[in-house]
Structures are given as structure tokens and as C-alpha cells.
Amino acid sequence: MKRYYTLLFISILFMTASRVFSFDGIRSLGQSVLSPISFGLYRIGLATSGVVDFAVSIPSVYQDNNALGEKVISLEEQLIDLQSTKEENSILRQQLNVLGDRDEKTVLASVIGLNDQGRSVLVVINEGKRSGINIGQIVVNGGRLIGRVVEANANNAFVLPIFAVGSKVPVQVIHGEQKAIGLIEGEFNSKIVISDILQESEINAGDLVITSGEGGVYPSGLYVGRVGGILSSDSEIFKRLRLVPSWEFAGMHTVFVIVD
Amino acid sequence: MANYLIALALVLVSIAQVAWANFLVIGGVIVPISVIGLWVVTYKSEFTNVAVYAFLSGLTIDILSADVFGLRSLALLLSVGGISLINNRFDKSNLLAKVMALVVGLVIYQLVVVSISLILK
Incomplete structure (x- = not known):
């Protein structure tokens, strides 16, 4: 004892x-x-x-x-x-x-696992400070937003993916010529919802969702996914939508960290 | 020799918990398989040995995670403490007591990790 x-x-x-x-x-x-x-x-x-x-x-x-x-x-x-x-x-x-070719310096990294953080999960990648990766840098895959570096060691780094609890990304939903501003949040480390969308905004399933660049944390124009459906009722002040992300974690082996 | 093998196996289970986290999500919570491994070992080894295994498993997860260093060791130690407490109160062959011990261990682990992460961040 x-x-x-x-x-x-x-x-x-x-x-x-x-x-x-x-x-x-x-x-x-x-x-x-x-x-x-x-x-x-x-x-x-x-x-x-x-x-x-x-x-x-x-x-x-x-x-x-x-x-x-x-x-x-x-x-x-x-x-x-x-x-x-x-x-x-x-x-x-x-x-x-915004969705044209981007000219940013990136570092290629392999996904080596997920890290359980109690409430949320972090994606572990095999490159760290030695490759120029630092906290706050954005992680993408072919112009698609994966998440943000929240912890960096010498040889590896931890990425808060957009589906993780605690992840909040300002986005805009493109419906024809109209744009609606909202916020995507991870739920249960598996689903993503788009919240804070004005009720009068006209949105349909399949509408394009990209980062808005508000707040300066995430650059604008990164492809996030498409609207999967509307979760809220008409009586609510803001719309809540289900997001179908542009990527599946299970099939992801490599990512790019924007170090520029 | 058996003690070293058990320790090695539990360290591997801890690494697997980190590596397989995305396959172990049930209801939005990652199932801590290291707790399950330690729960099995509590029926085979002495409590003092199990405490060492829990400490080593926790350190392994601490090294691989970005959390507060020592948090997983503490969570696993408290978890095996809870499991052993149940085992001492009830007959070890009682299936219900075994299930209860596992549930208690899992709950203690999650509570400690979530609450301390929230307090310290």
C-alpha cells in the first residue's frame, strides 16, 4: 500500500x-x-x-x-x-x-494516431518544431481544412481536428450568390454542426461551406464541406445545420501544415 | 519474469489506446482500454504490482499525449484503487462485482481526466 x-x-x-x-x-x-x-x-x-x-x-x-x-x-x-x-x-x-490556387509554404506530415484528451481528441502527426511546425498553424489536405496545431513538440505535433469537441471555426455557407456567416463546432468528436446562422438565410442541403477568415485564426476560402441538413426548427433564432466534411479521418494518411 | 511481461503487455495496450483512439469511440467517449487491461490484471497479480503497472501505463500515455504530464498516471492509479476496493469488498468470483469494478474503474478514469484537464487548462 x-x-x-x-x-x-x-x-x-x-x-x-x-x-x-x-x-x-x-x-x-x-x-x-x-x-x-x-x-x-x-x-x-x-x-x-x-x-x-x-x-x-x-x-x-x-x-x-x-x-x-x-x-x-x-x-x-x-x-x-x-x-x-x-x-x-x-x-x-x-x-x-477565394478557392483558387493558394501559394503557401507547407510541411508534409503523416498521421500517426489520435490522442484522447478527455473531452476532445487530437490528431497526432509525425512532424514538429524541427520542421517549422508551431502552435496555431493550420492543417489542410488538398485545400480542405483539417484543423489547427494546438501543441508542438520537437518531433511531433497535435492537431485539433474540426470534428473535435472544442473546435470552433468561422465559416460561410454559399447558397447561389448569397453567403451566410456561421460557426462550425465539433460534437461528440464525430459530428460537426454549423451554428449561429441567421434564420432568414436561405440554405439547402448540399450548399458549399468554406472558412470565412473572421477572427484571423483560420485563413479564408478553405474548403470545409457541404451542408448535410438542417437540424433546427423555424421557430429558433438561429439555424443549426449538419455539416458533411470534405474528408474522412479513417482514410487520411498525410496532411499539410501551413507554416508560412 | 511474468511481472515484466505483464508490464510490457500493459504498456503496449496503453500505446494502442492512443493509436486506436478513433476506433475506440463509443457514444462520443474514447474507451480507455488500459483500464480494461489493468482490471484484468487485478485478478491475477498483487495490488502493489498492479499499482506499478498502472503507473507505467499512465506514463506511457503521458509521454504520447499533449496533456498535463502525470495526469494519466494519476487517473490510472486512482482507477485501479477503485477497482481493488470493489474487489476487496466482494467475492472475486462474483461476476456482478467484477462488472461493477470495471465500471467503477472506467468512471474514475474518465472523471479524473476530464475534471483535471478542465481545471488546469
Whole structure:
């Protein structure tokens, strides 16, 4: 029992000391040993989840095949409309003047896991201060917003993804020529909602959502996703919307950190 | 030798908890598999050994996380303390008591991590 209380005391001592010392040296040393194991386990997890998903889906493969056949026909029809959509997209880009090619210095990093932070989760990447990554920098993948660096060590960094609890990003929802300002927030570390949208704003499912740049934390014009549906009722002052993000975490292996 | 192997296995479970966090989310909460690992070990090892395992597991997570250093060690130590308290009060072969001990351990861990994170940040 004495050993238990001693270990409790050491833990509390560490916590108290971490208010003064950053423990960066110990963490760096430990991470250089543990990160490869963590990375390996993460990859195994990704591969295993794929196999498990496939095994579970076997009974529905026949139905899926039929559904896919119908989808192919539907897609062929949609292809005909593609040309006009492309032209419309080009016009929208010109109107927004924000989604064009960005000229920023970026650092390529691999995702090596997720870090449980109690309420929220952080994405762990394998590049840190040594590569020029610092707190506050924005993380993207092909012009799509992933999140923001909230902690950086020498060899790795922690990113608060947009789906995490505590993540708040000012955005604008593009509906035709109209733009509505709102805020996206992570819910339950898995869903994203768009809040603070004025009730009179006209918004439909499928509308484009990009960062507004308000507040100066996130640059404007980063693609966030599309409106998935409206969650609030007409009687509420502000609209709440469901966001369908532009990316899926499970399939993400690499990200870019904007260091410029 | 067995003690070292158990410690090594629990350290691996702790690394897995960090690496597999996105596959372990149930109801918006990441299931701390290190607590489950320690809960299993409480039925095989002495409490003083389990405390050391909890401390090592916690340190492993502390090193891999961006949290306050020592928080996970404290949370796991308090968690195994709670589990052992239940185990001492009830017959170890009682299935209900085993389940209750696990639930208590998980709740203590989450409470400590969430509350101290909120207080210190």
C-alpha cells in the first residue's frame, strides 16, 4: 500500500512540476522510442478495421451490387450534366475569388494516431518544431481544412481536428450568390454542426461551406464541406445545420501544415 | 519474469489506446482500454504490482499525449484503487462485482481526466 501512495505522490508531483517545466525533453525522448510502435499499431488498426468492415458487409454484397448497377445508370445520366456544372463551378470560383490556387509554404506530415484528451481528441502527426511546425498553424489536405496545431513538440505535433469537441471555426455557407456567416463546432468528436446562422438565410442541403477568415485564426476560402441538413426548427433564432466534411479521418494518411 | 511481461503487455495496450483512439469511440467517449487491461490484471497479480503497472501505463500515455504530464498516471492509479476496493469488498468470483469494478474503474478514469484537464487548462 505504501508503494501505491508513493506512486500517487509521484504522479501528483509530475502534474505540479508540469505547470513549471514542459517535460519536452522526456516527451521527445519517449516519443522517439514509442512513436514507431504507435505508428505500427495505428496502421494495423486501419487495416484491421477495413477487414472487419468487409467481413461484416459480405451478406449485403449482393444487394449492394444491384444498387451499384442502378447507380451506374444514374451516374451516366449525371455525366451528361457534368459539363454545365463545371461551367457553373468556374463562375462560382470567380465570384468567390477565394478557392483558387493558394501559394503557401507547407510541411508534409503523416498521421500517426489520435490522442484522447478527455473531452476532445487530437490528431497526432509525425512532424514538429524541427520542421517549422508551431502552435496555431493550420492543417489542410488538398485545400480542405483539417484543423489547427494546438501543441508542438520537437518531433511531433497535435492537431485539433474540426470534428473535435472544442473546435470552433468561422465559416460561410454559399447558397447561389448569397453567403451566410456561421460557426462550425465539433460534437461528440464525430459530428460537426454549423451554428449561429441567421434564420432568414436561405440554405439547402448540399450548399458549399468554406472558412470565412473572421477572427484571423483560420485563413479564408478553405474548403470545409457541404451542408448535410438542417437540424433546427423555424421557430429558433438561429439555424443549426449538419455539416458533411470534405474528408474522412479513417482514410487520411498525410496532411499539410501551413507554416508560412 | 511474468511481472515484466505483464508490464510490457500493459504498456503496449496503453500505446494502442492512443493509436486506436478513433476506433475506440463509443457514444462520443474514447474507451480507455488500459483500464480494461489493468482490471484484468487485478485478478491475477498483487495490488502493489498492479499499482506499478498502472503507473507505467499512465506514463506511457503521458509521454504520447499533449496533456498535463502525470495526469494519466494519476487517473490510472486512482482507477485501479477503485477497482481493488470493489474487489476487496466482494467475492472475486462474483461476476456482478467484477462488472461493477470495471465500471467503477472506467468512471474514475474518465472523471479524473476530464475534471483535471478542465481545471488546469
